Amino acid sequence: MVTSANIxxxxxxxxxxTFLPLATSFVEKSALALGLEEGDALTLTLAAEExxxxxxxxxxPERPVLMRCRGGGYFVETEFLFQPQxxxxxxxxxxxxxxxxxxxxxxxxxxxxxxxxVDRFHFASHDNGLRVSLTKxxxxxxxxxxxxxxxxxxxxxxxxxPEPEELKELVRLxxxxxxxxxxxxxxxxxxxxxxxxxxxxxxxxVARDDAGxxxxxxxxxxxxxxxxxxxxxxxxxxxxxSVMARELIDECIGAVAKTQAVGIINRFPTEHLPVGYFERxxxxxxxxxxxxxxxxxxxxxxxxxxxxxxxxxxxxxxxFLEREYNRMVFARDIKxxxxxxxxxxxxxxxxxxxxKLQAVVTLRPxxxxxxxxxxxxxxxEILENDGIHAIFFEMDLGRPWHSRFSPxxxxxxxxxRLILPNCGKGDIVVFQHGTESN
Amino acid sequence: xxxxxDRLLPEYIKKFEAYTPSKPDAELMKLYGCSRxxxxxxxxxxLGPPPASQEVLRRFPPExxxxxxxGDAFYLRRKLAERFDKDxxxxxxxxGANEVIAFVIKxxxxxxxxxxxxxxxxAVYEWVATFSGLEARLVPLKDHGFDDQAMxxxxxxxxxxxxxxxxxxxxxxxxxxxxxxxxxxxxxxRQIVVVDEAYCEFVEQPDFPDGMKLIEEYPNLVVFRTFSKxxxxxxxxxxxxxxxxxLVAAIRRTCIVYSVNTxxxxxxxxxxxxxxxxxRTRRMVNExxxxxxxELARLGLPCIGxxxxxxxxxxxxxxxxxxxxxxxxxxxxxxxxxxxFPNHIRVTVSTAQAMEAFIEALTTTLKAHEIP
Numbered sequence: 001m002v003t004s005a006n007i008x009x010x011x012x013x014x015x016x017x018t019f020l021p022l023a024t025s026f027v028e029k030s031a032l033a034l035g036l037e038e039g040d041a042l043t044l045t046l047a048a049e050e051x052x053x054x055x056x057x058x059x060x061p062e063r064p065v066l067m068r069c070r071g072g073g074y075f076v077e078t079e080f081l082f083q084p085q086x087x088x089x090x091x092x093x094x095x096x097x098x099x100x101x102x103x104x105x106x107x108x109x110x111x112x113x114x115x116x117x118v119d120r121f122h123f124a125s126h127d128n129g130l131r132v133s134l135t136k137x138x139x140x141x142x143x144x145x146x147x148x149x150x151x152x153x154x155x156x157x158x159x160x161x162p163e164p165e166e167l168k169e170l171v172r173l174x175x176x177x178x179x180x181x182x183x184x185x186x187x188x189x190x191x192x193x194x195x196x197x198x199x200x201x202x203x204x205x206v207a208r209d210d211a212g213x214x215x216x217x218x219x220x221x222x223x224x225x226x227x228x229x230x231x232x233x234x235x236x237x238x239x240x241x242s243v244m245a246r247e248l249i250d251e252c253i254g255a256v257a258k259t260q261a262v263g264i265i266n267r268f269p270t271e272h273l274p275v276g277y278f279e280r281x282x283x284x285x286x287x288x289x290x291x292x293x294x295x296x297x298x299x300x301x302x303x304x305x306x307x308x309x310x311x312x313x314x315x316x317x318x319x320f321l322e323r324e325y326n327r328m329v330f331a332r333d334i335k336x337x338x339x340x341x342x343x344x345x346x347x348x349x350x351x352x353x354x355x356k357l358q359a360v361v362t363l364r365p366x367x368x369x370x371x372x373x374x375x376x377x378x379x380x381e382i383l384e385n386d387g388i389h390a391i392f393f394e395m396d397l398g399r400p401w402h403s404r405f406s407p408x409x410x411x412x413x414x415x416x417r418l419i420l421p422n423c424g425k426g427d428i429v430v431f432q433h434g435t436e437s438n
Numbered sequence: 439x440x441x442x443x444d445r446l447l448p449e450y451i452k453k454f455e456a457y458t459p460s461k462p463d464a465e466l467m468k469l470y471g472c473s474r475x476x477x478x479x480x481x482x483x484x485l486g487p488p489p490a491s492q493e494v495l496r497r498f499p500p501e502x503x504x505x506x507x508x509g510d511a512f513y514l515r516r517k518l519a520e521r522f523d524k525d526x527x528x529x530x531x532x533x534g535a536n537e538v539i540a541f542v543i544k545x546x547x548x549x550x551x552x553x554x555x556x557x558x559x560x561a562v563y564e565w566v567a568t569f570s571g572l573e574a575r576l577v578p579l580k581d582h583g584f585d586d587q588a589m590x591x592x593x594x595x596x597x598x599x600x601x602x603x604x605x606x607x608x609x610x611x612x613x614x615x616x617x618x619x620x621x622x623x624x625x626x627x628r629q630i631v632v633v634d635e636a637y638c639e640f641v642e643q644p645d646f647p648d649g650m651k652l653i654e655e656y657p658n659l660v661v662f663r664t665f666s667k668x669x670x671x672x673x674x675x676x677x678x679x680x681x682x683x684x685l686v687a688a689i690r691r692t693c694i695v696y697s698v699n700t701x702x703x704x705x706x707x708x709x710x711x712x713x714x715x716x717x718r719t720r721r722m723v724n725e726x727x728x729x730x731x732x733e734l735a736r737l738g739l740p741c742i743g744x745x746x747x748x749x750x751x752x753x754x755x756x757x758x759x760x761x762x763x764x765x766x767x768x769x770x771x772x773x774x775x776x777x778x779f780p781n782h783i784r785v786t787v788s789t790a791q792a793m794e795a796f797i798e799a800l801t802t803t804l805k806a807h808e809i810p
Contacts, residue, residue, distance in 0.1 A: 276753070276755045276756065302762075305773050329759065331469040331766070
């Protein structure tokens with residue numbers, strides 16, 4: 001079957017307004033060719049137009065921008081790649097100060113406007129420069145019979161990778177047997193899960209008998225190159241539920257043990273998760289469907305022998321790090337960063353990753369400067385005004401300058417919640433805004 | 439200037455995760471804050487090399503380091519030939535057994551070919567195949583041993599080499615003489631069969647097959663052996679393969695000469711006939727295993743054991759967490775998630791003192807991370 005998964009189309013052009021029609025036409029035609037419906041392709045095009053126009057306003061006209069449209073089967077992504085030194089870096093914050101623009105108060109940037117139109121928005125620095133990416137997912141119909149699937153007790157079972165139809169059946173069984181559980185949003189659409197599996201965004205195992213009856217399953221993906229995100233294990237009224245659950249977890253770990261991932265995060269554990277497999281990293285505050293806030297545990301399993309490491313931290317973070325490293329038994333030499341009168345940048349830049357489907361924004365440092373606190377405060381204000389309350393900040397302790405954001409984070413209401421070991425250049429500390437850590 | 443890595447790197451290399459070896463002991467001790475480090479992670483021999491090899495090491499004249507070694511381990515191959523009643527040309531010596539794995543794969547495989555081995559065994563067969571752009575077909579173990587029939591079932595016209603680790607690292611299970619013969623008979627010369635006997639010197643079972651003796655009957659058989667385990671020369675990196683003259687002559691085409699240093703060659707030559715050392719080591723391993731199995735049973739921990747100087751232990755906790763906790767106490771084991779055995783550790787059977795220290799540290803670890 002020919003699919004649009006993993007097809008790339010690229011265009012290199014200058015950040016000049018005369019090229020705007022070319023840029024928008026490229027995105028629209030590519031999105032349609034890569035499988036988006038007309039309406040979704042138009043939305044992606046408008047978001048891309050906003051970004052390109054923004055680049056034209058903030059960069060020199062002779063600077064090249066690489067545009068790439070990528071079909072992932074269940075989504076189309078448009079990305080812009082460019083060199084940071086050729087653009088005014090300050091313009092890449094979500095909001096800009098009045099001194100940069102002519103208006104009063106906080107001005108929204110094109111980045112923020114574009115982010116509202118798509119399902120995922122990501123602006124970050126990467127090895128070859130800066131990258132803005134816009135993702136629009138295909139729309140999937142919600143099946144009417146999502147919670148009615150049944151299966152039977154299996155006398156014997158084996159663990160296997162499911163065929164697409166089996167995977168859809170697994171998703172329906174999960175909804176049927178785990179009513180009231182918090183499930184990944186994608187599971188509301190079995191067709192989407194099947195497409196995500198075809199695009200290798202999801203992988204799964206089912207426990208089935210020789211006749212093909214499914215007794216349980218587990219689903220996982222790679223949210224980043226270094227982490228596996230798994231949910232489950234799911235076991236559907238089976239007589240040997242603990243045996244089945246353990247085999248599913250064993251096989252899942254075996255399948256990812258030799259990949260580039262350093263750890264598995266399980267944010268959707270079930271009561272069938274066997275004890276002794278995962279460690280508790282901490283909790284994050286999440287909003288339930290009823291609008292209440294609850295603490296959700298984040299479970300973690302390290303996949304490698306930890307070699308120990310040096311991490312860089314601001315003294316403000318030292319107590320938290322010592323407590324957590326001691327609790328999780330990670331050998332770390334914590335080195336303090338300090339200000340010794342060196343020349344400092346006046347401005348800071350913070351990237352943002354929006355996940356509109358989950359109503360989550362993750363901020364990451366791109367550049368540190370004296371106005372870090374003001375920049376963070378503006379970002380939070382504008383996000384909260386937009387109705388986004390799940391705001392995270394990820395600090396990489398392998399990059400000493402990241403830790404300079406610590407005082408600004410504390411003053412703007414962020415708390416350190418958990419550590420993701422070895423998930424960046426070093427360990428990553430996840431801060432959450434507006435919550436009290438446990 | 440930027441290197442166009444994206445264009446230069448083959449896809450199979452981009453996807454391959456490089457192995458990160460442990461930091462040096464001193465660095466680990468500093469990071470983990472421990473005053474000792476008992477190494478039970480690499481199945482090394484705590485008795486060290488045999489006395490004759492130790493003598494070679496002591497007497498090695500420093501000025502000899504300025505000269506290239508024998509390019510093809512001339513004297514060592516002679517010594518091996520005498521010991522195993524073969525021709526020196528039936529041996530190829532490499533910089534550890536890892537290097538001879540690469541010799542074999544390079545000699546027989548090209549793009550589109552595949553090798554077959556087990557999913558839970560010594561990882562280097564799979565690694566070398568994968569980063570050479572070849573398919574590694576991994577057959578699940580059966581009762582913790584290699585599944586001969588399933589391996590035979592996976593053979594197709596592009597299968598070139600079958601790797602059998604006998605006894606298997608890390609489960610210690612082995613194929614007996616009859617089973618290995620049956621396997622070789624069924625392969626019938628259509629593929630190369632590699633039998634990795636890295637731990638054979640530890641095996642005392644009467645039905646354990648001696649690959650060296652089968653070489654004359656099966657011209658497609660390659661036997662791997664090493665001086666890193668029983669002979670305590672892991673730090674010098676030296677291992678070898680043996681096979682029929684015709685087969686070894688073919689593999690020699692991909693062999694990197696001069697890769698094995700003089701000290702390693704001379705120490706290994708001295709080790710070949712040191713049977714007393716073998717007996718002493720076996721005695722230590724037998725005593726250590728008895729102690730370990732008894733103590734692990736007392737702690738309620740199931741063991742997967744068999745032949746070799748190691749035991750695998752199933753833990754009621756994550757093995758990677760246990761690794762960190764044991765390291766804090768100065769005991770280094772191998773966590774087995776990377777071998778696809780989650781929640782298992784592999785422990786080298788060592789001296790009584792080391793085994794006692796391990797049990798004490800493990801007891802502390804289990805208490806500290808007790809599941810309510």
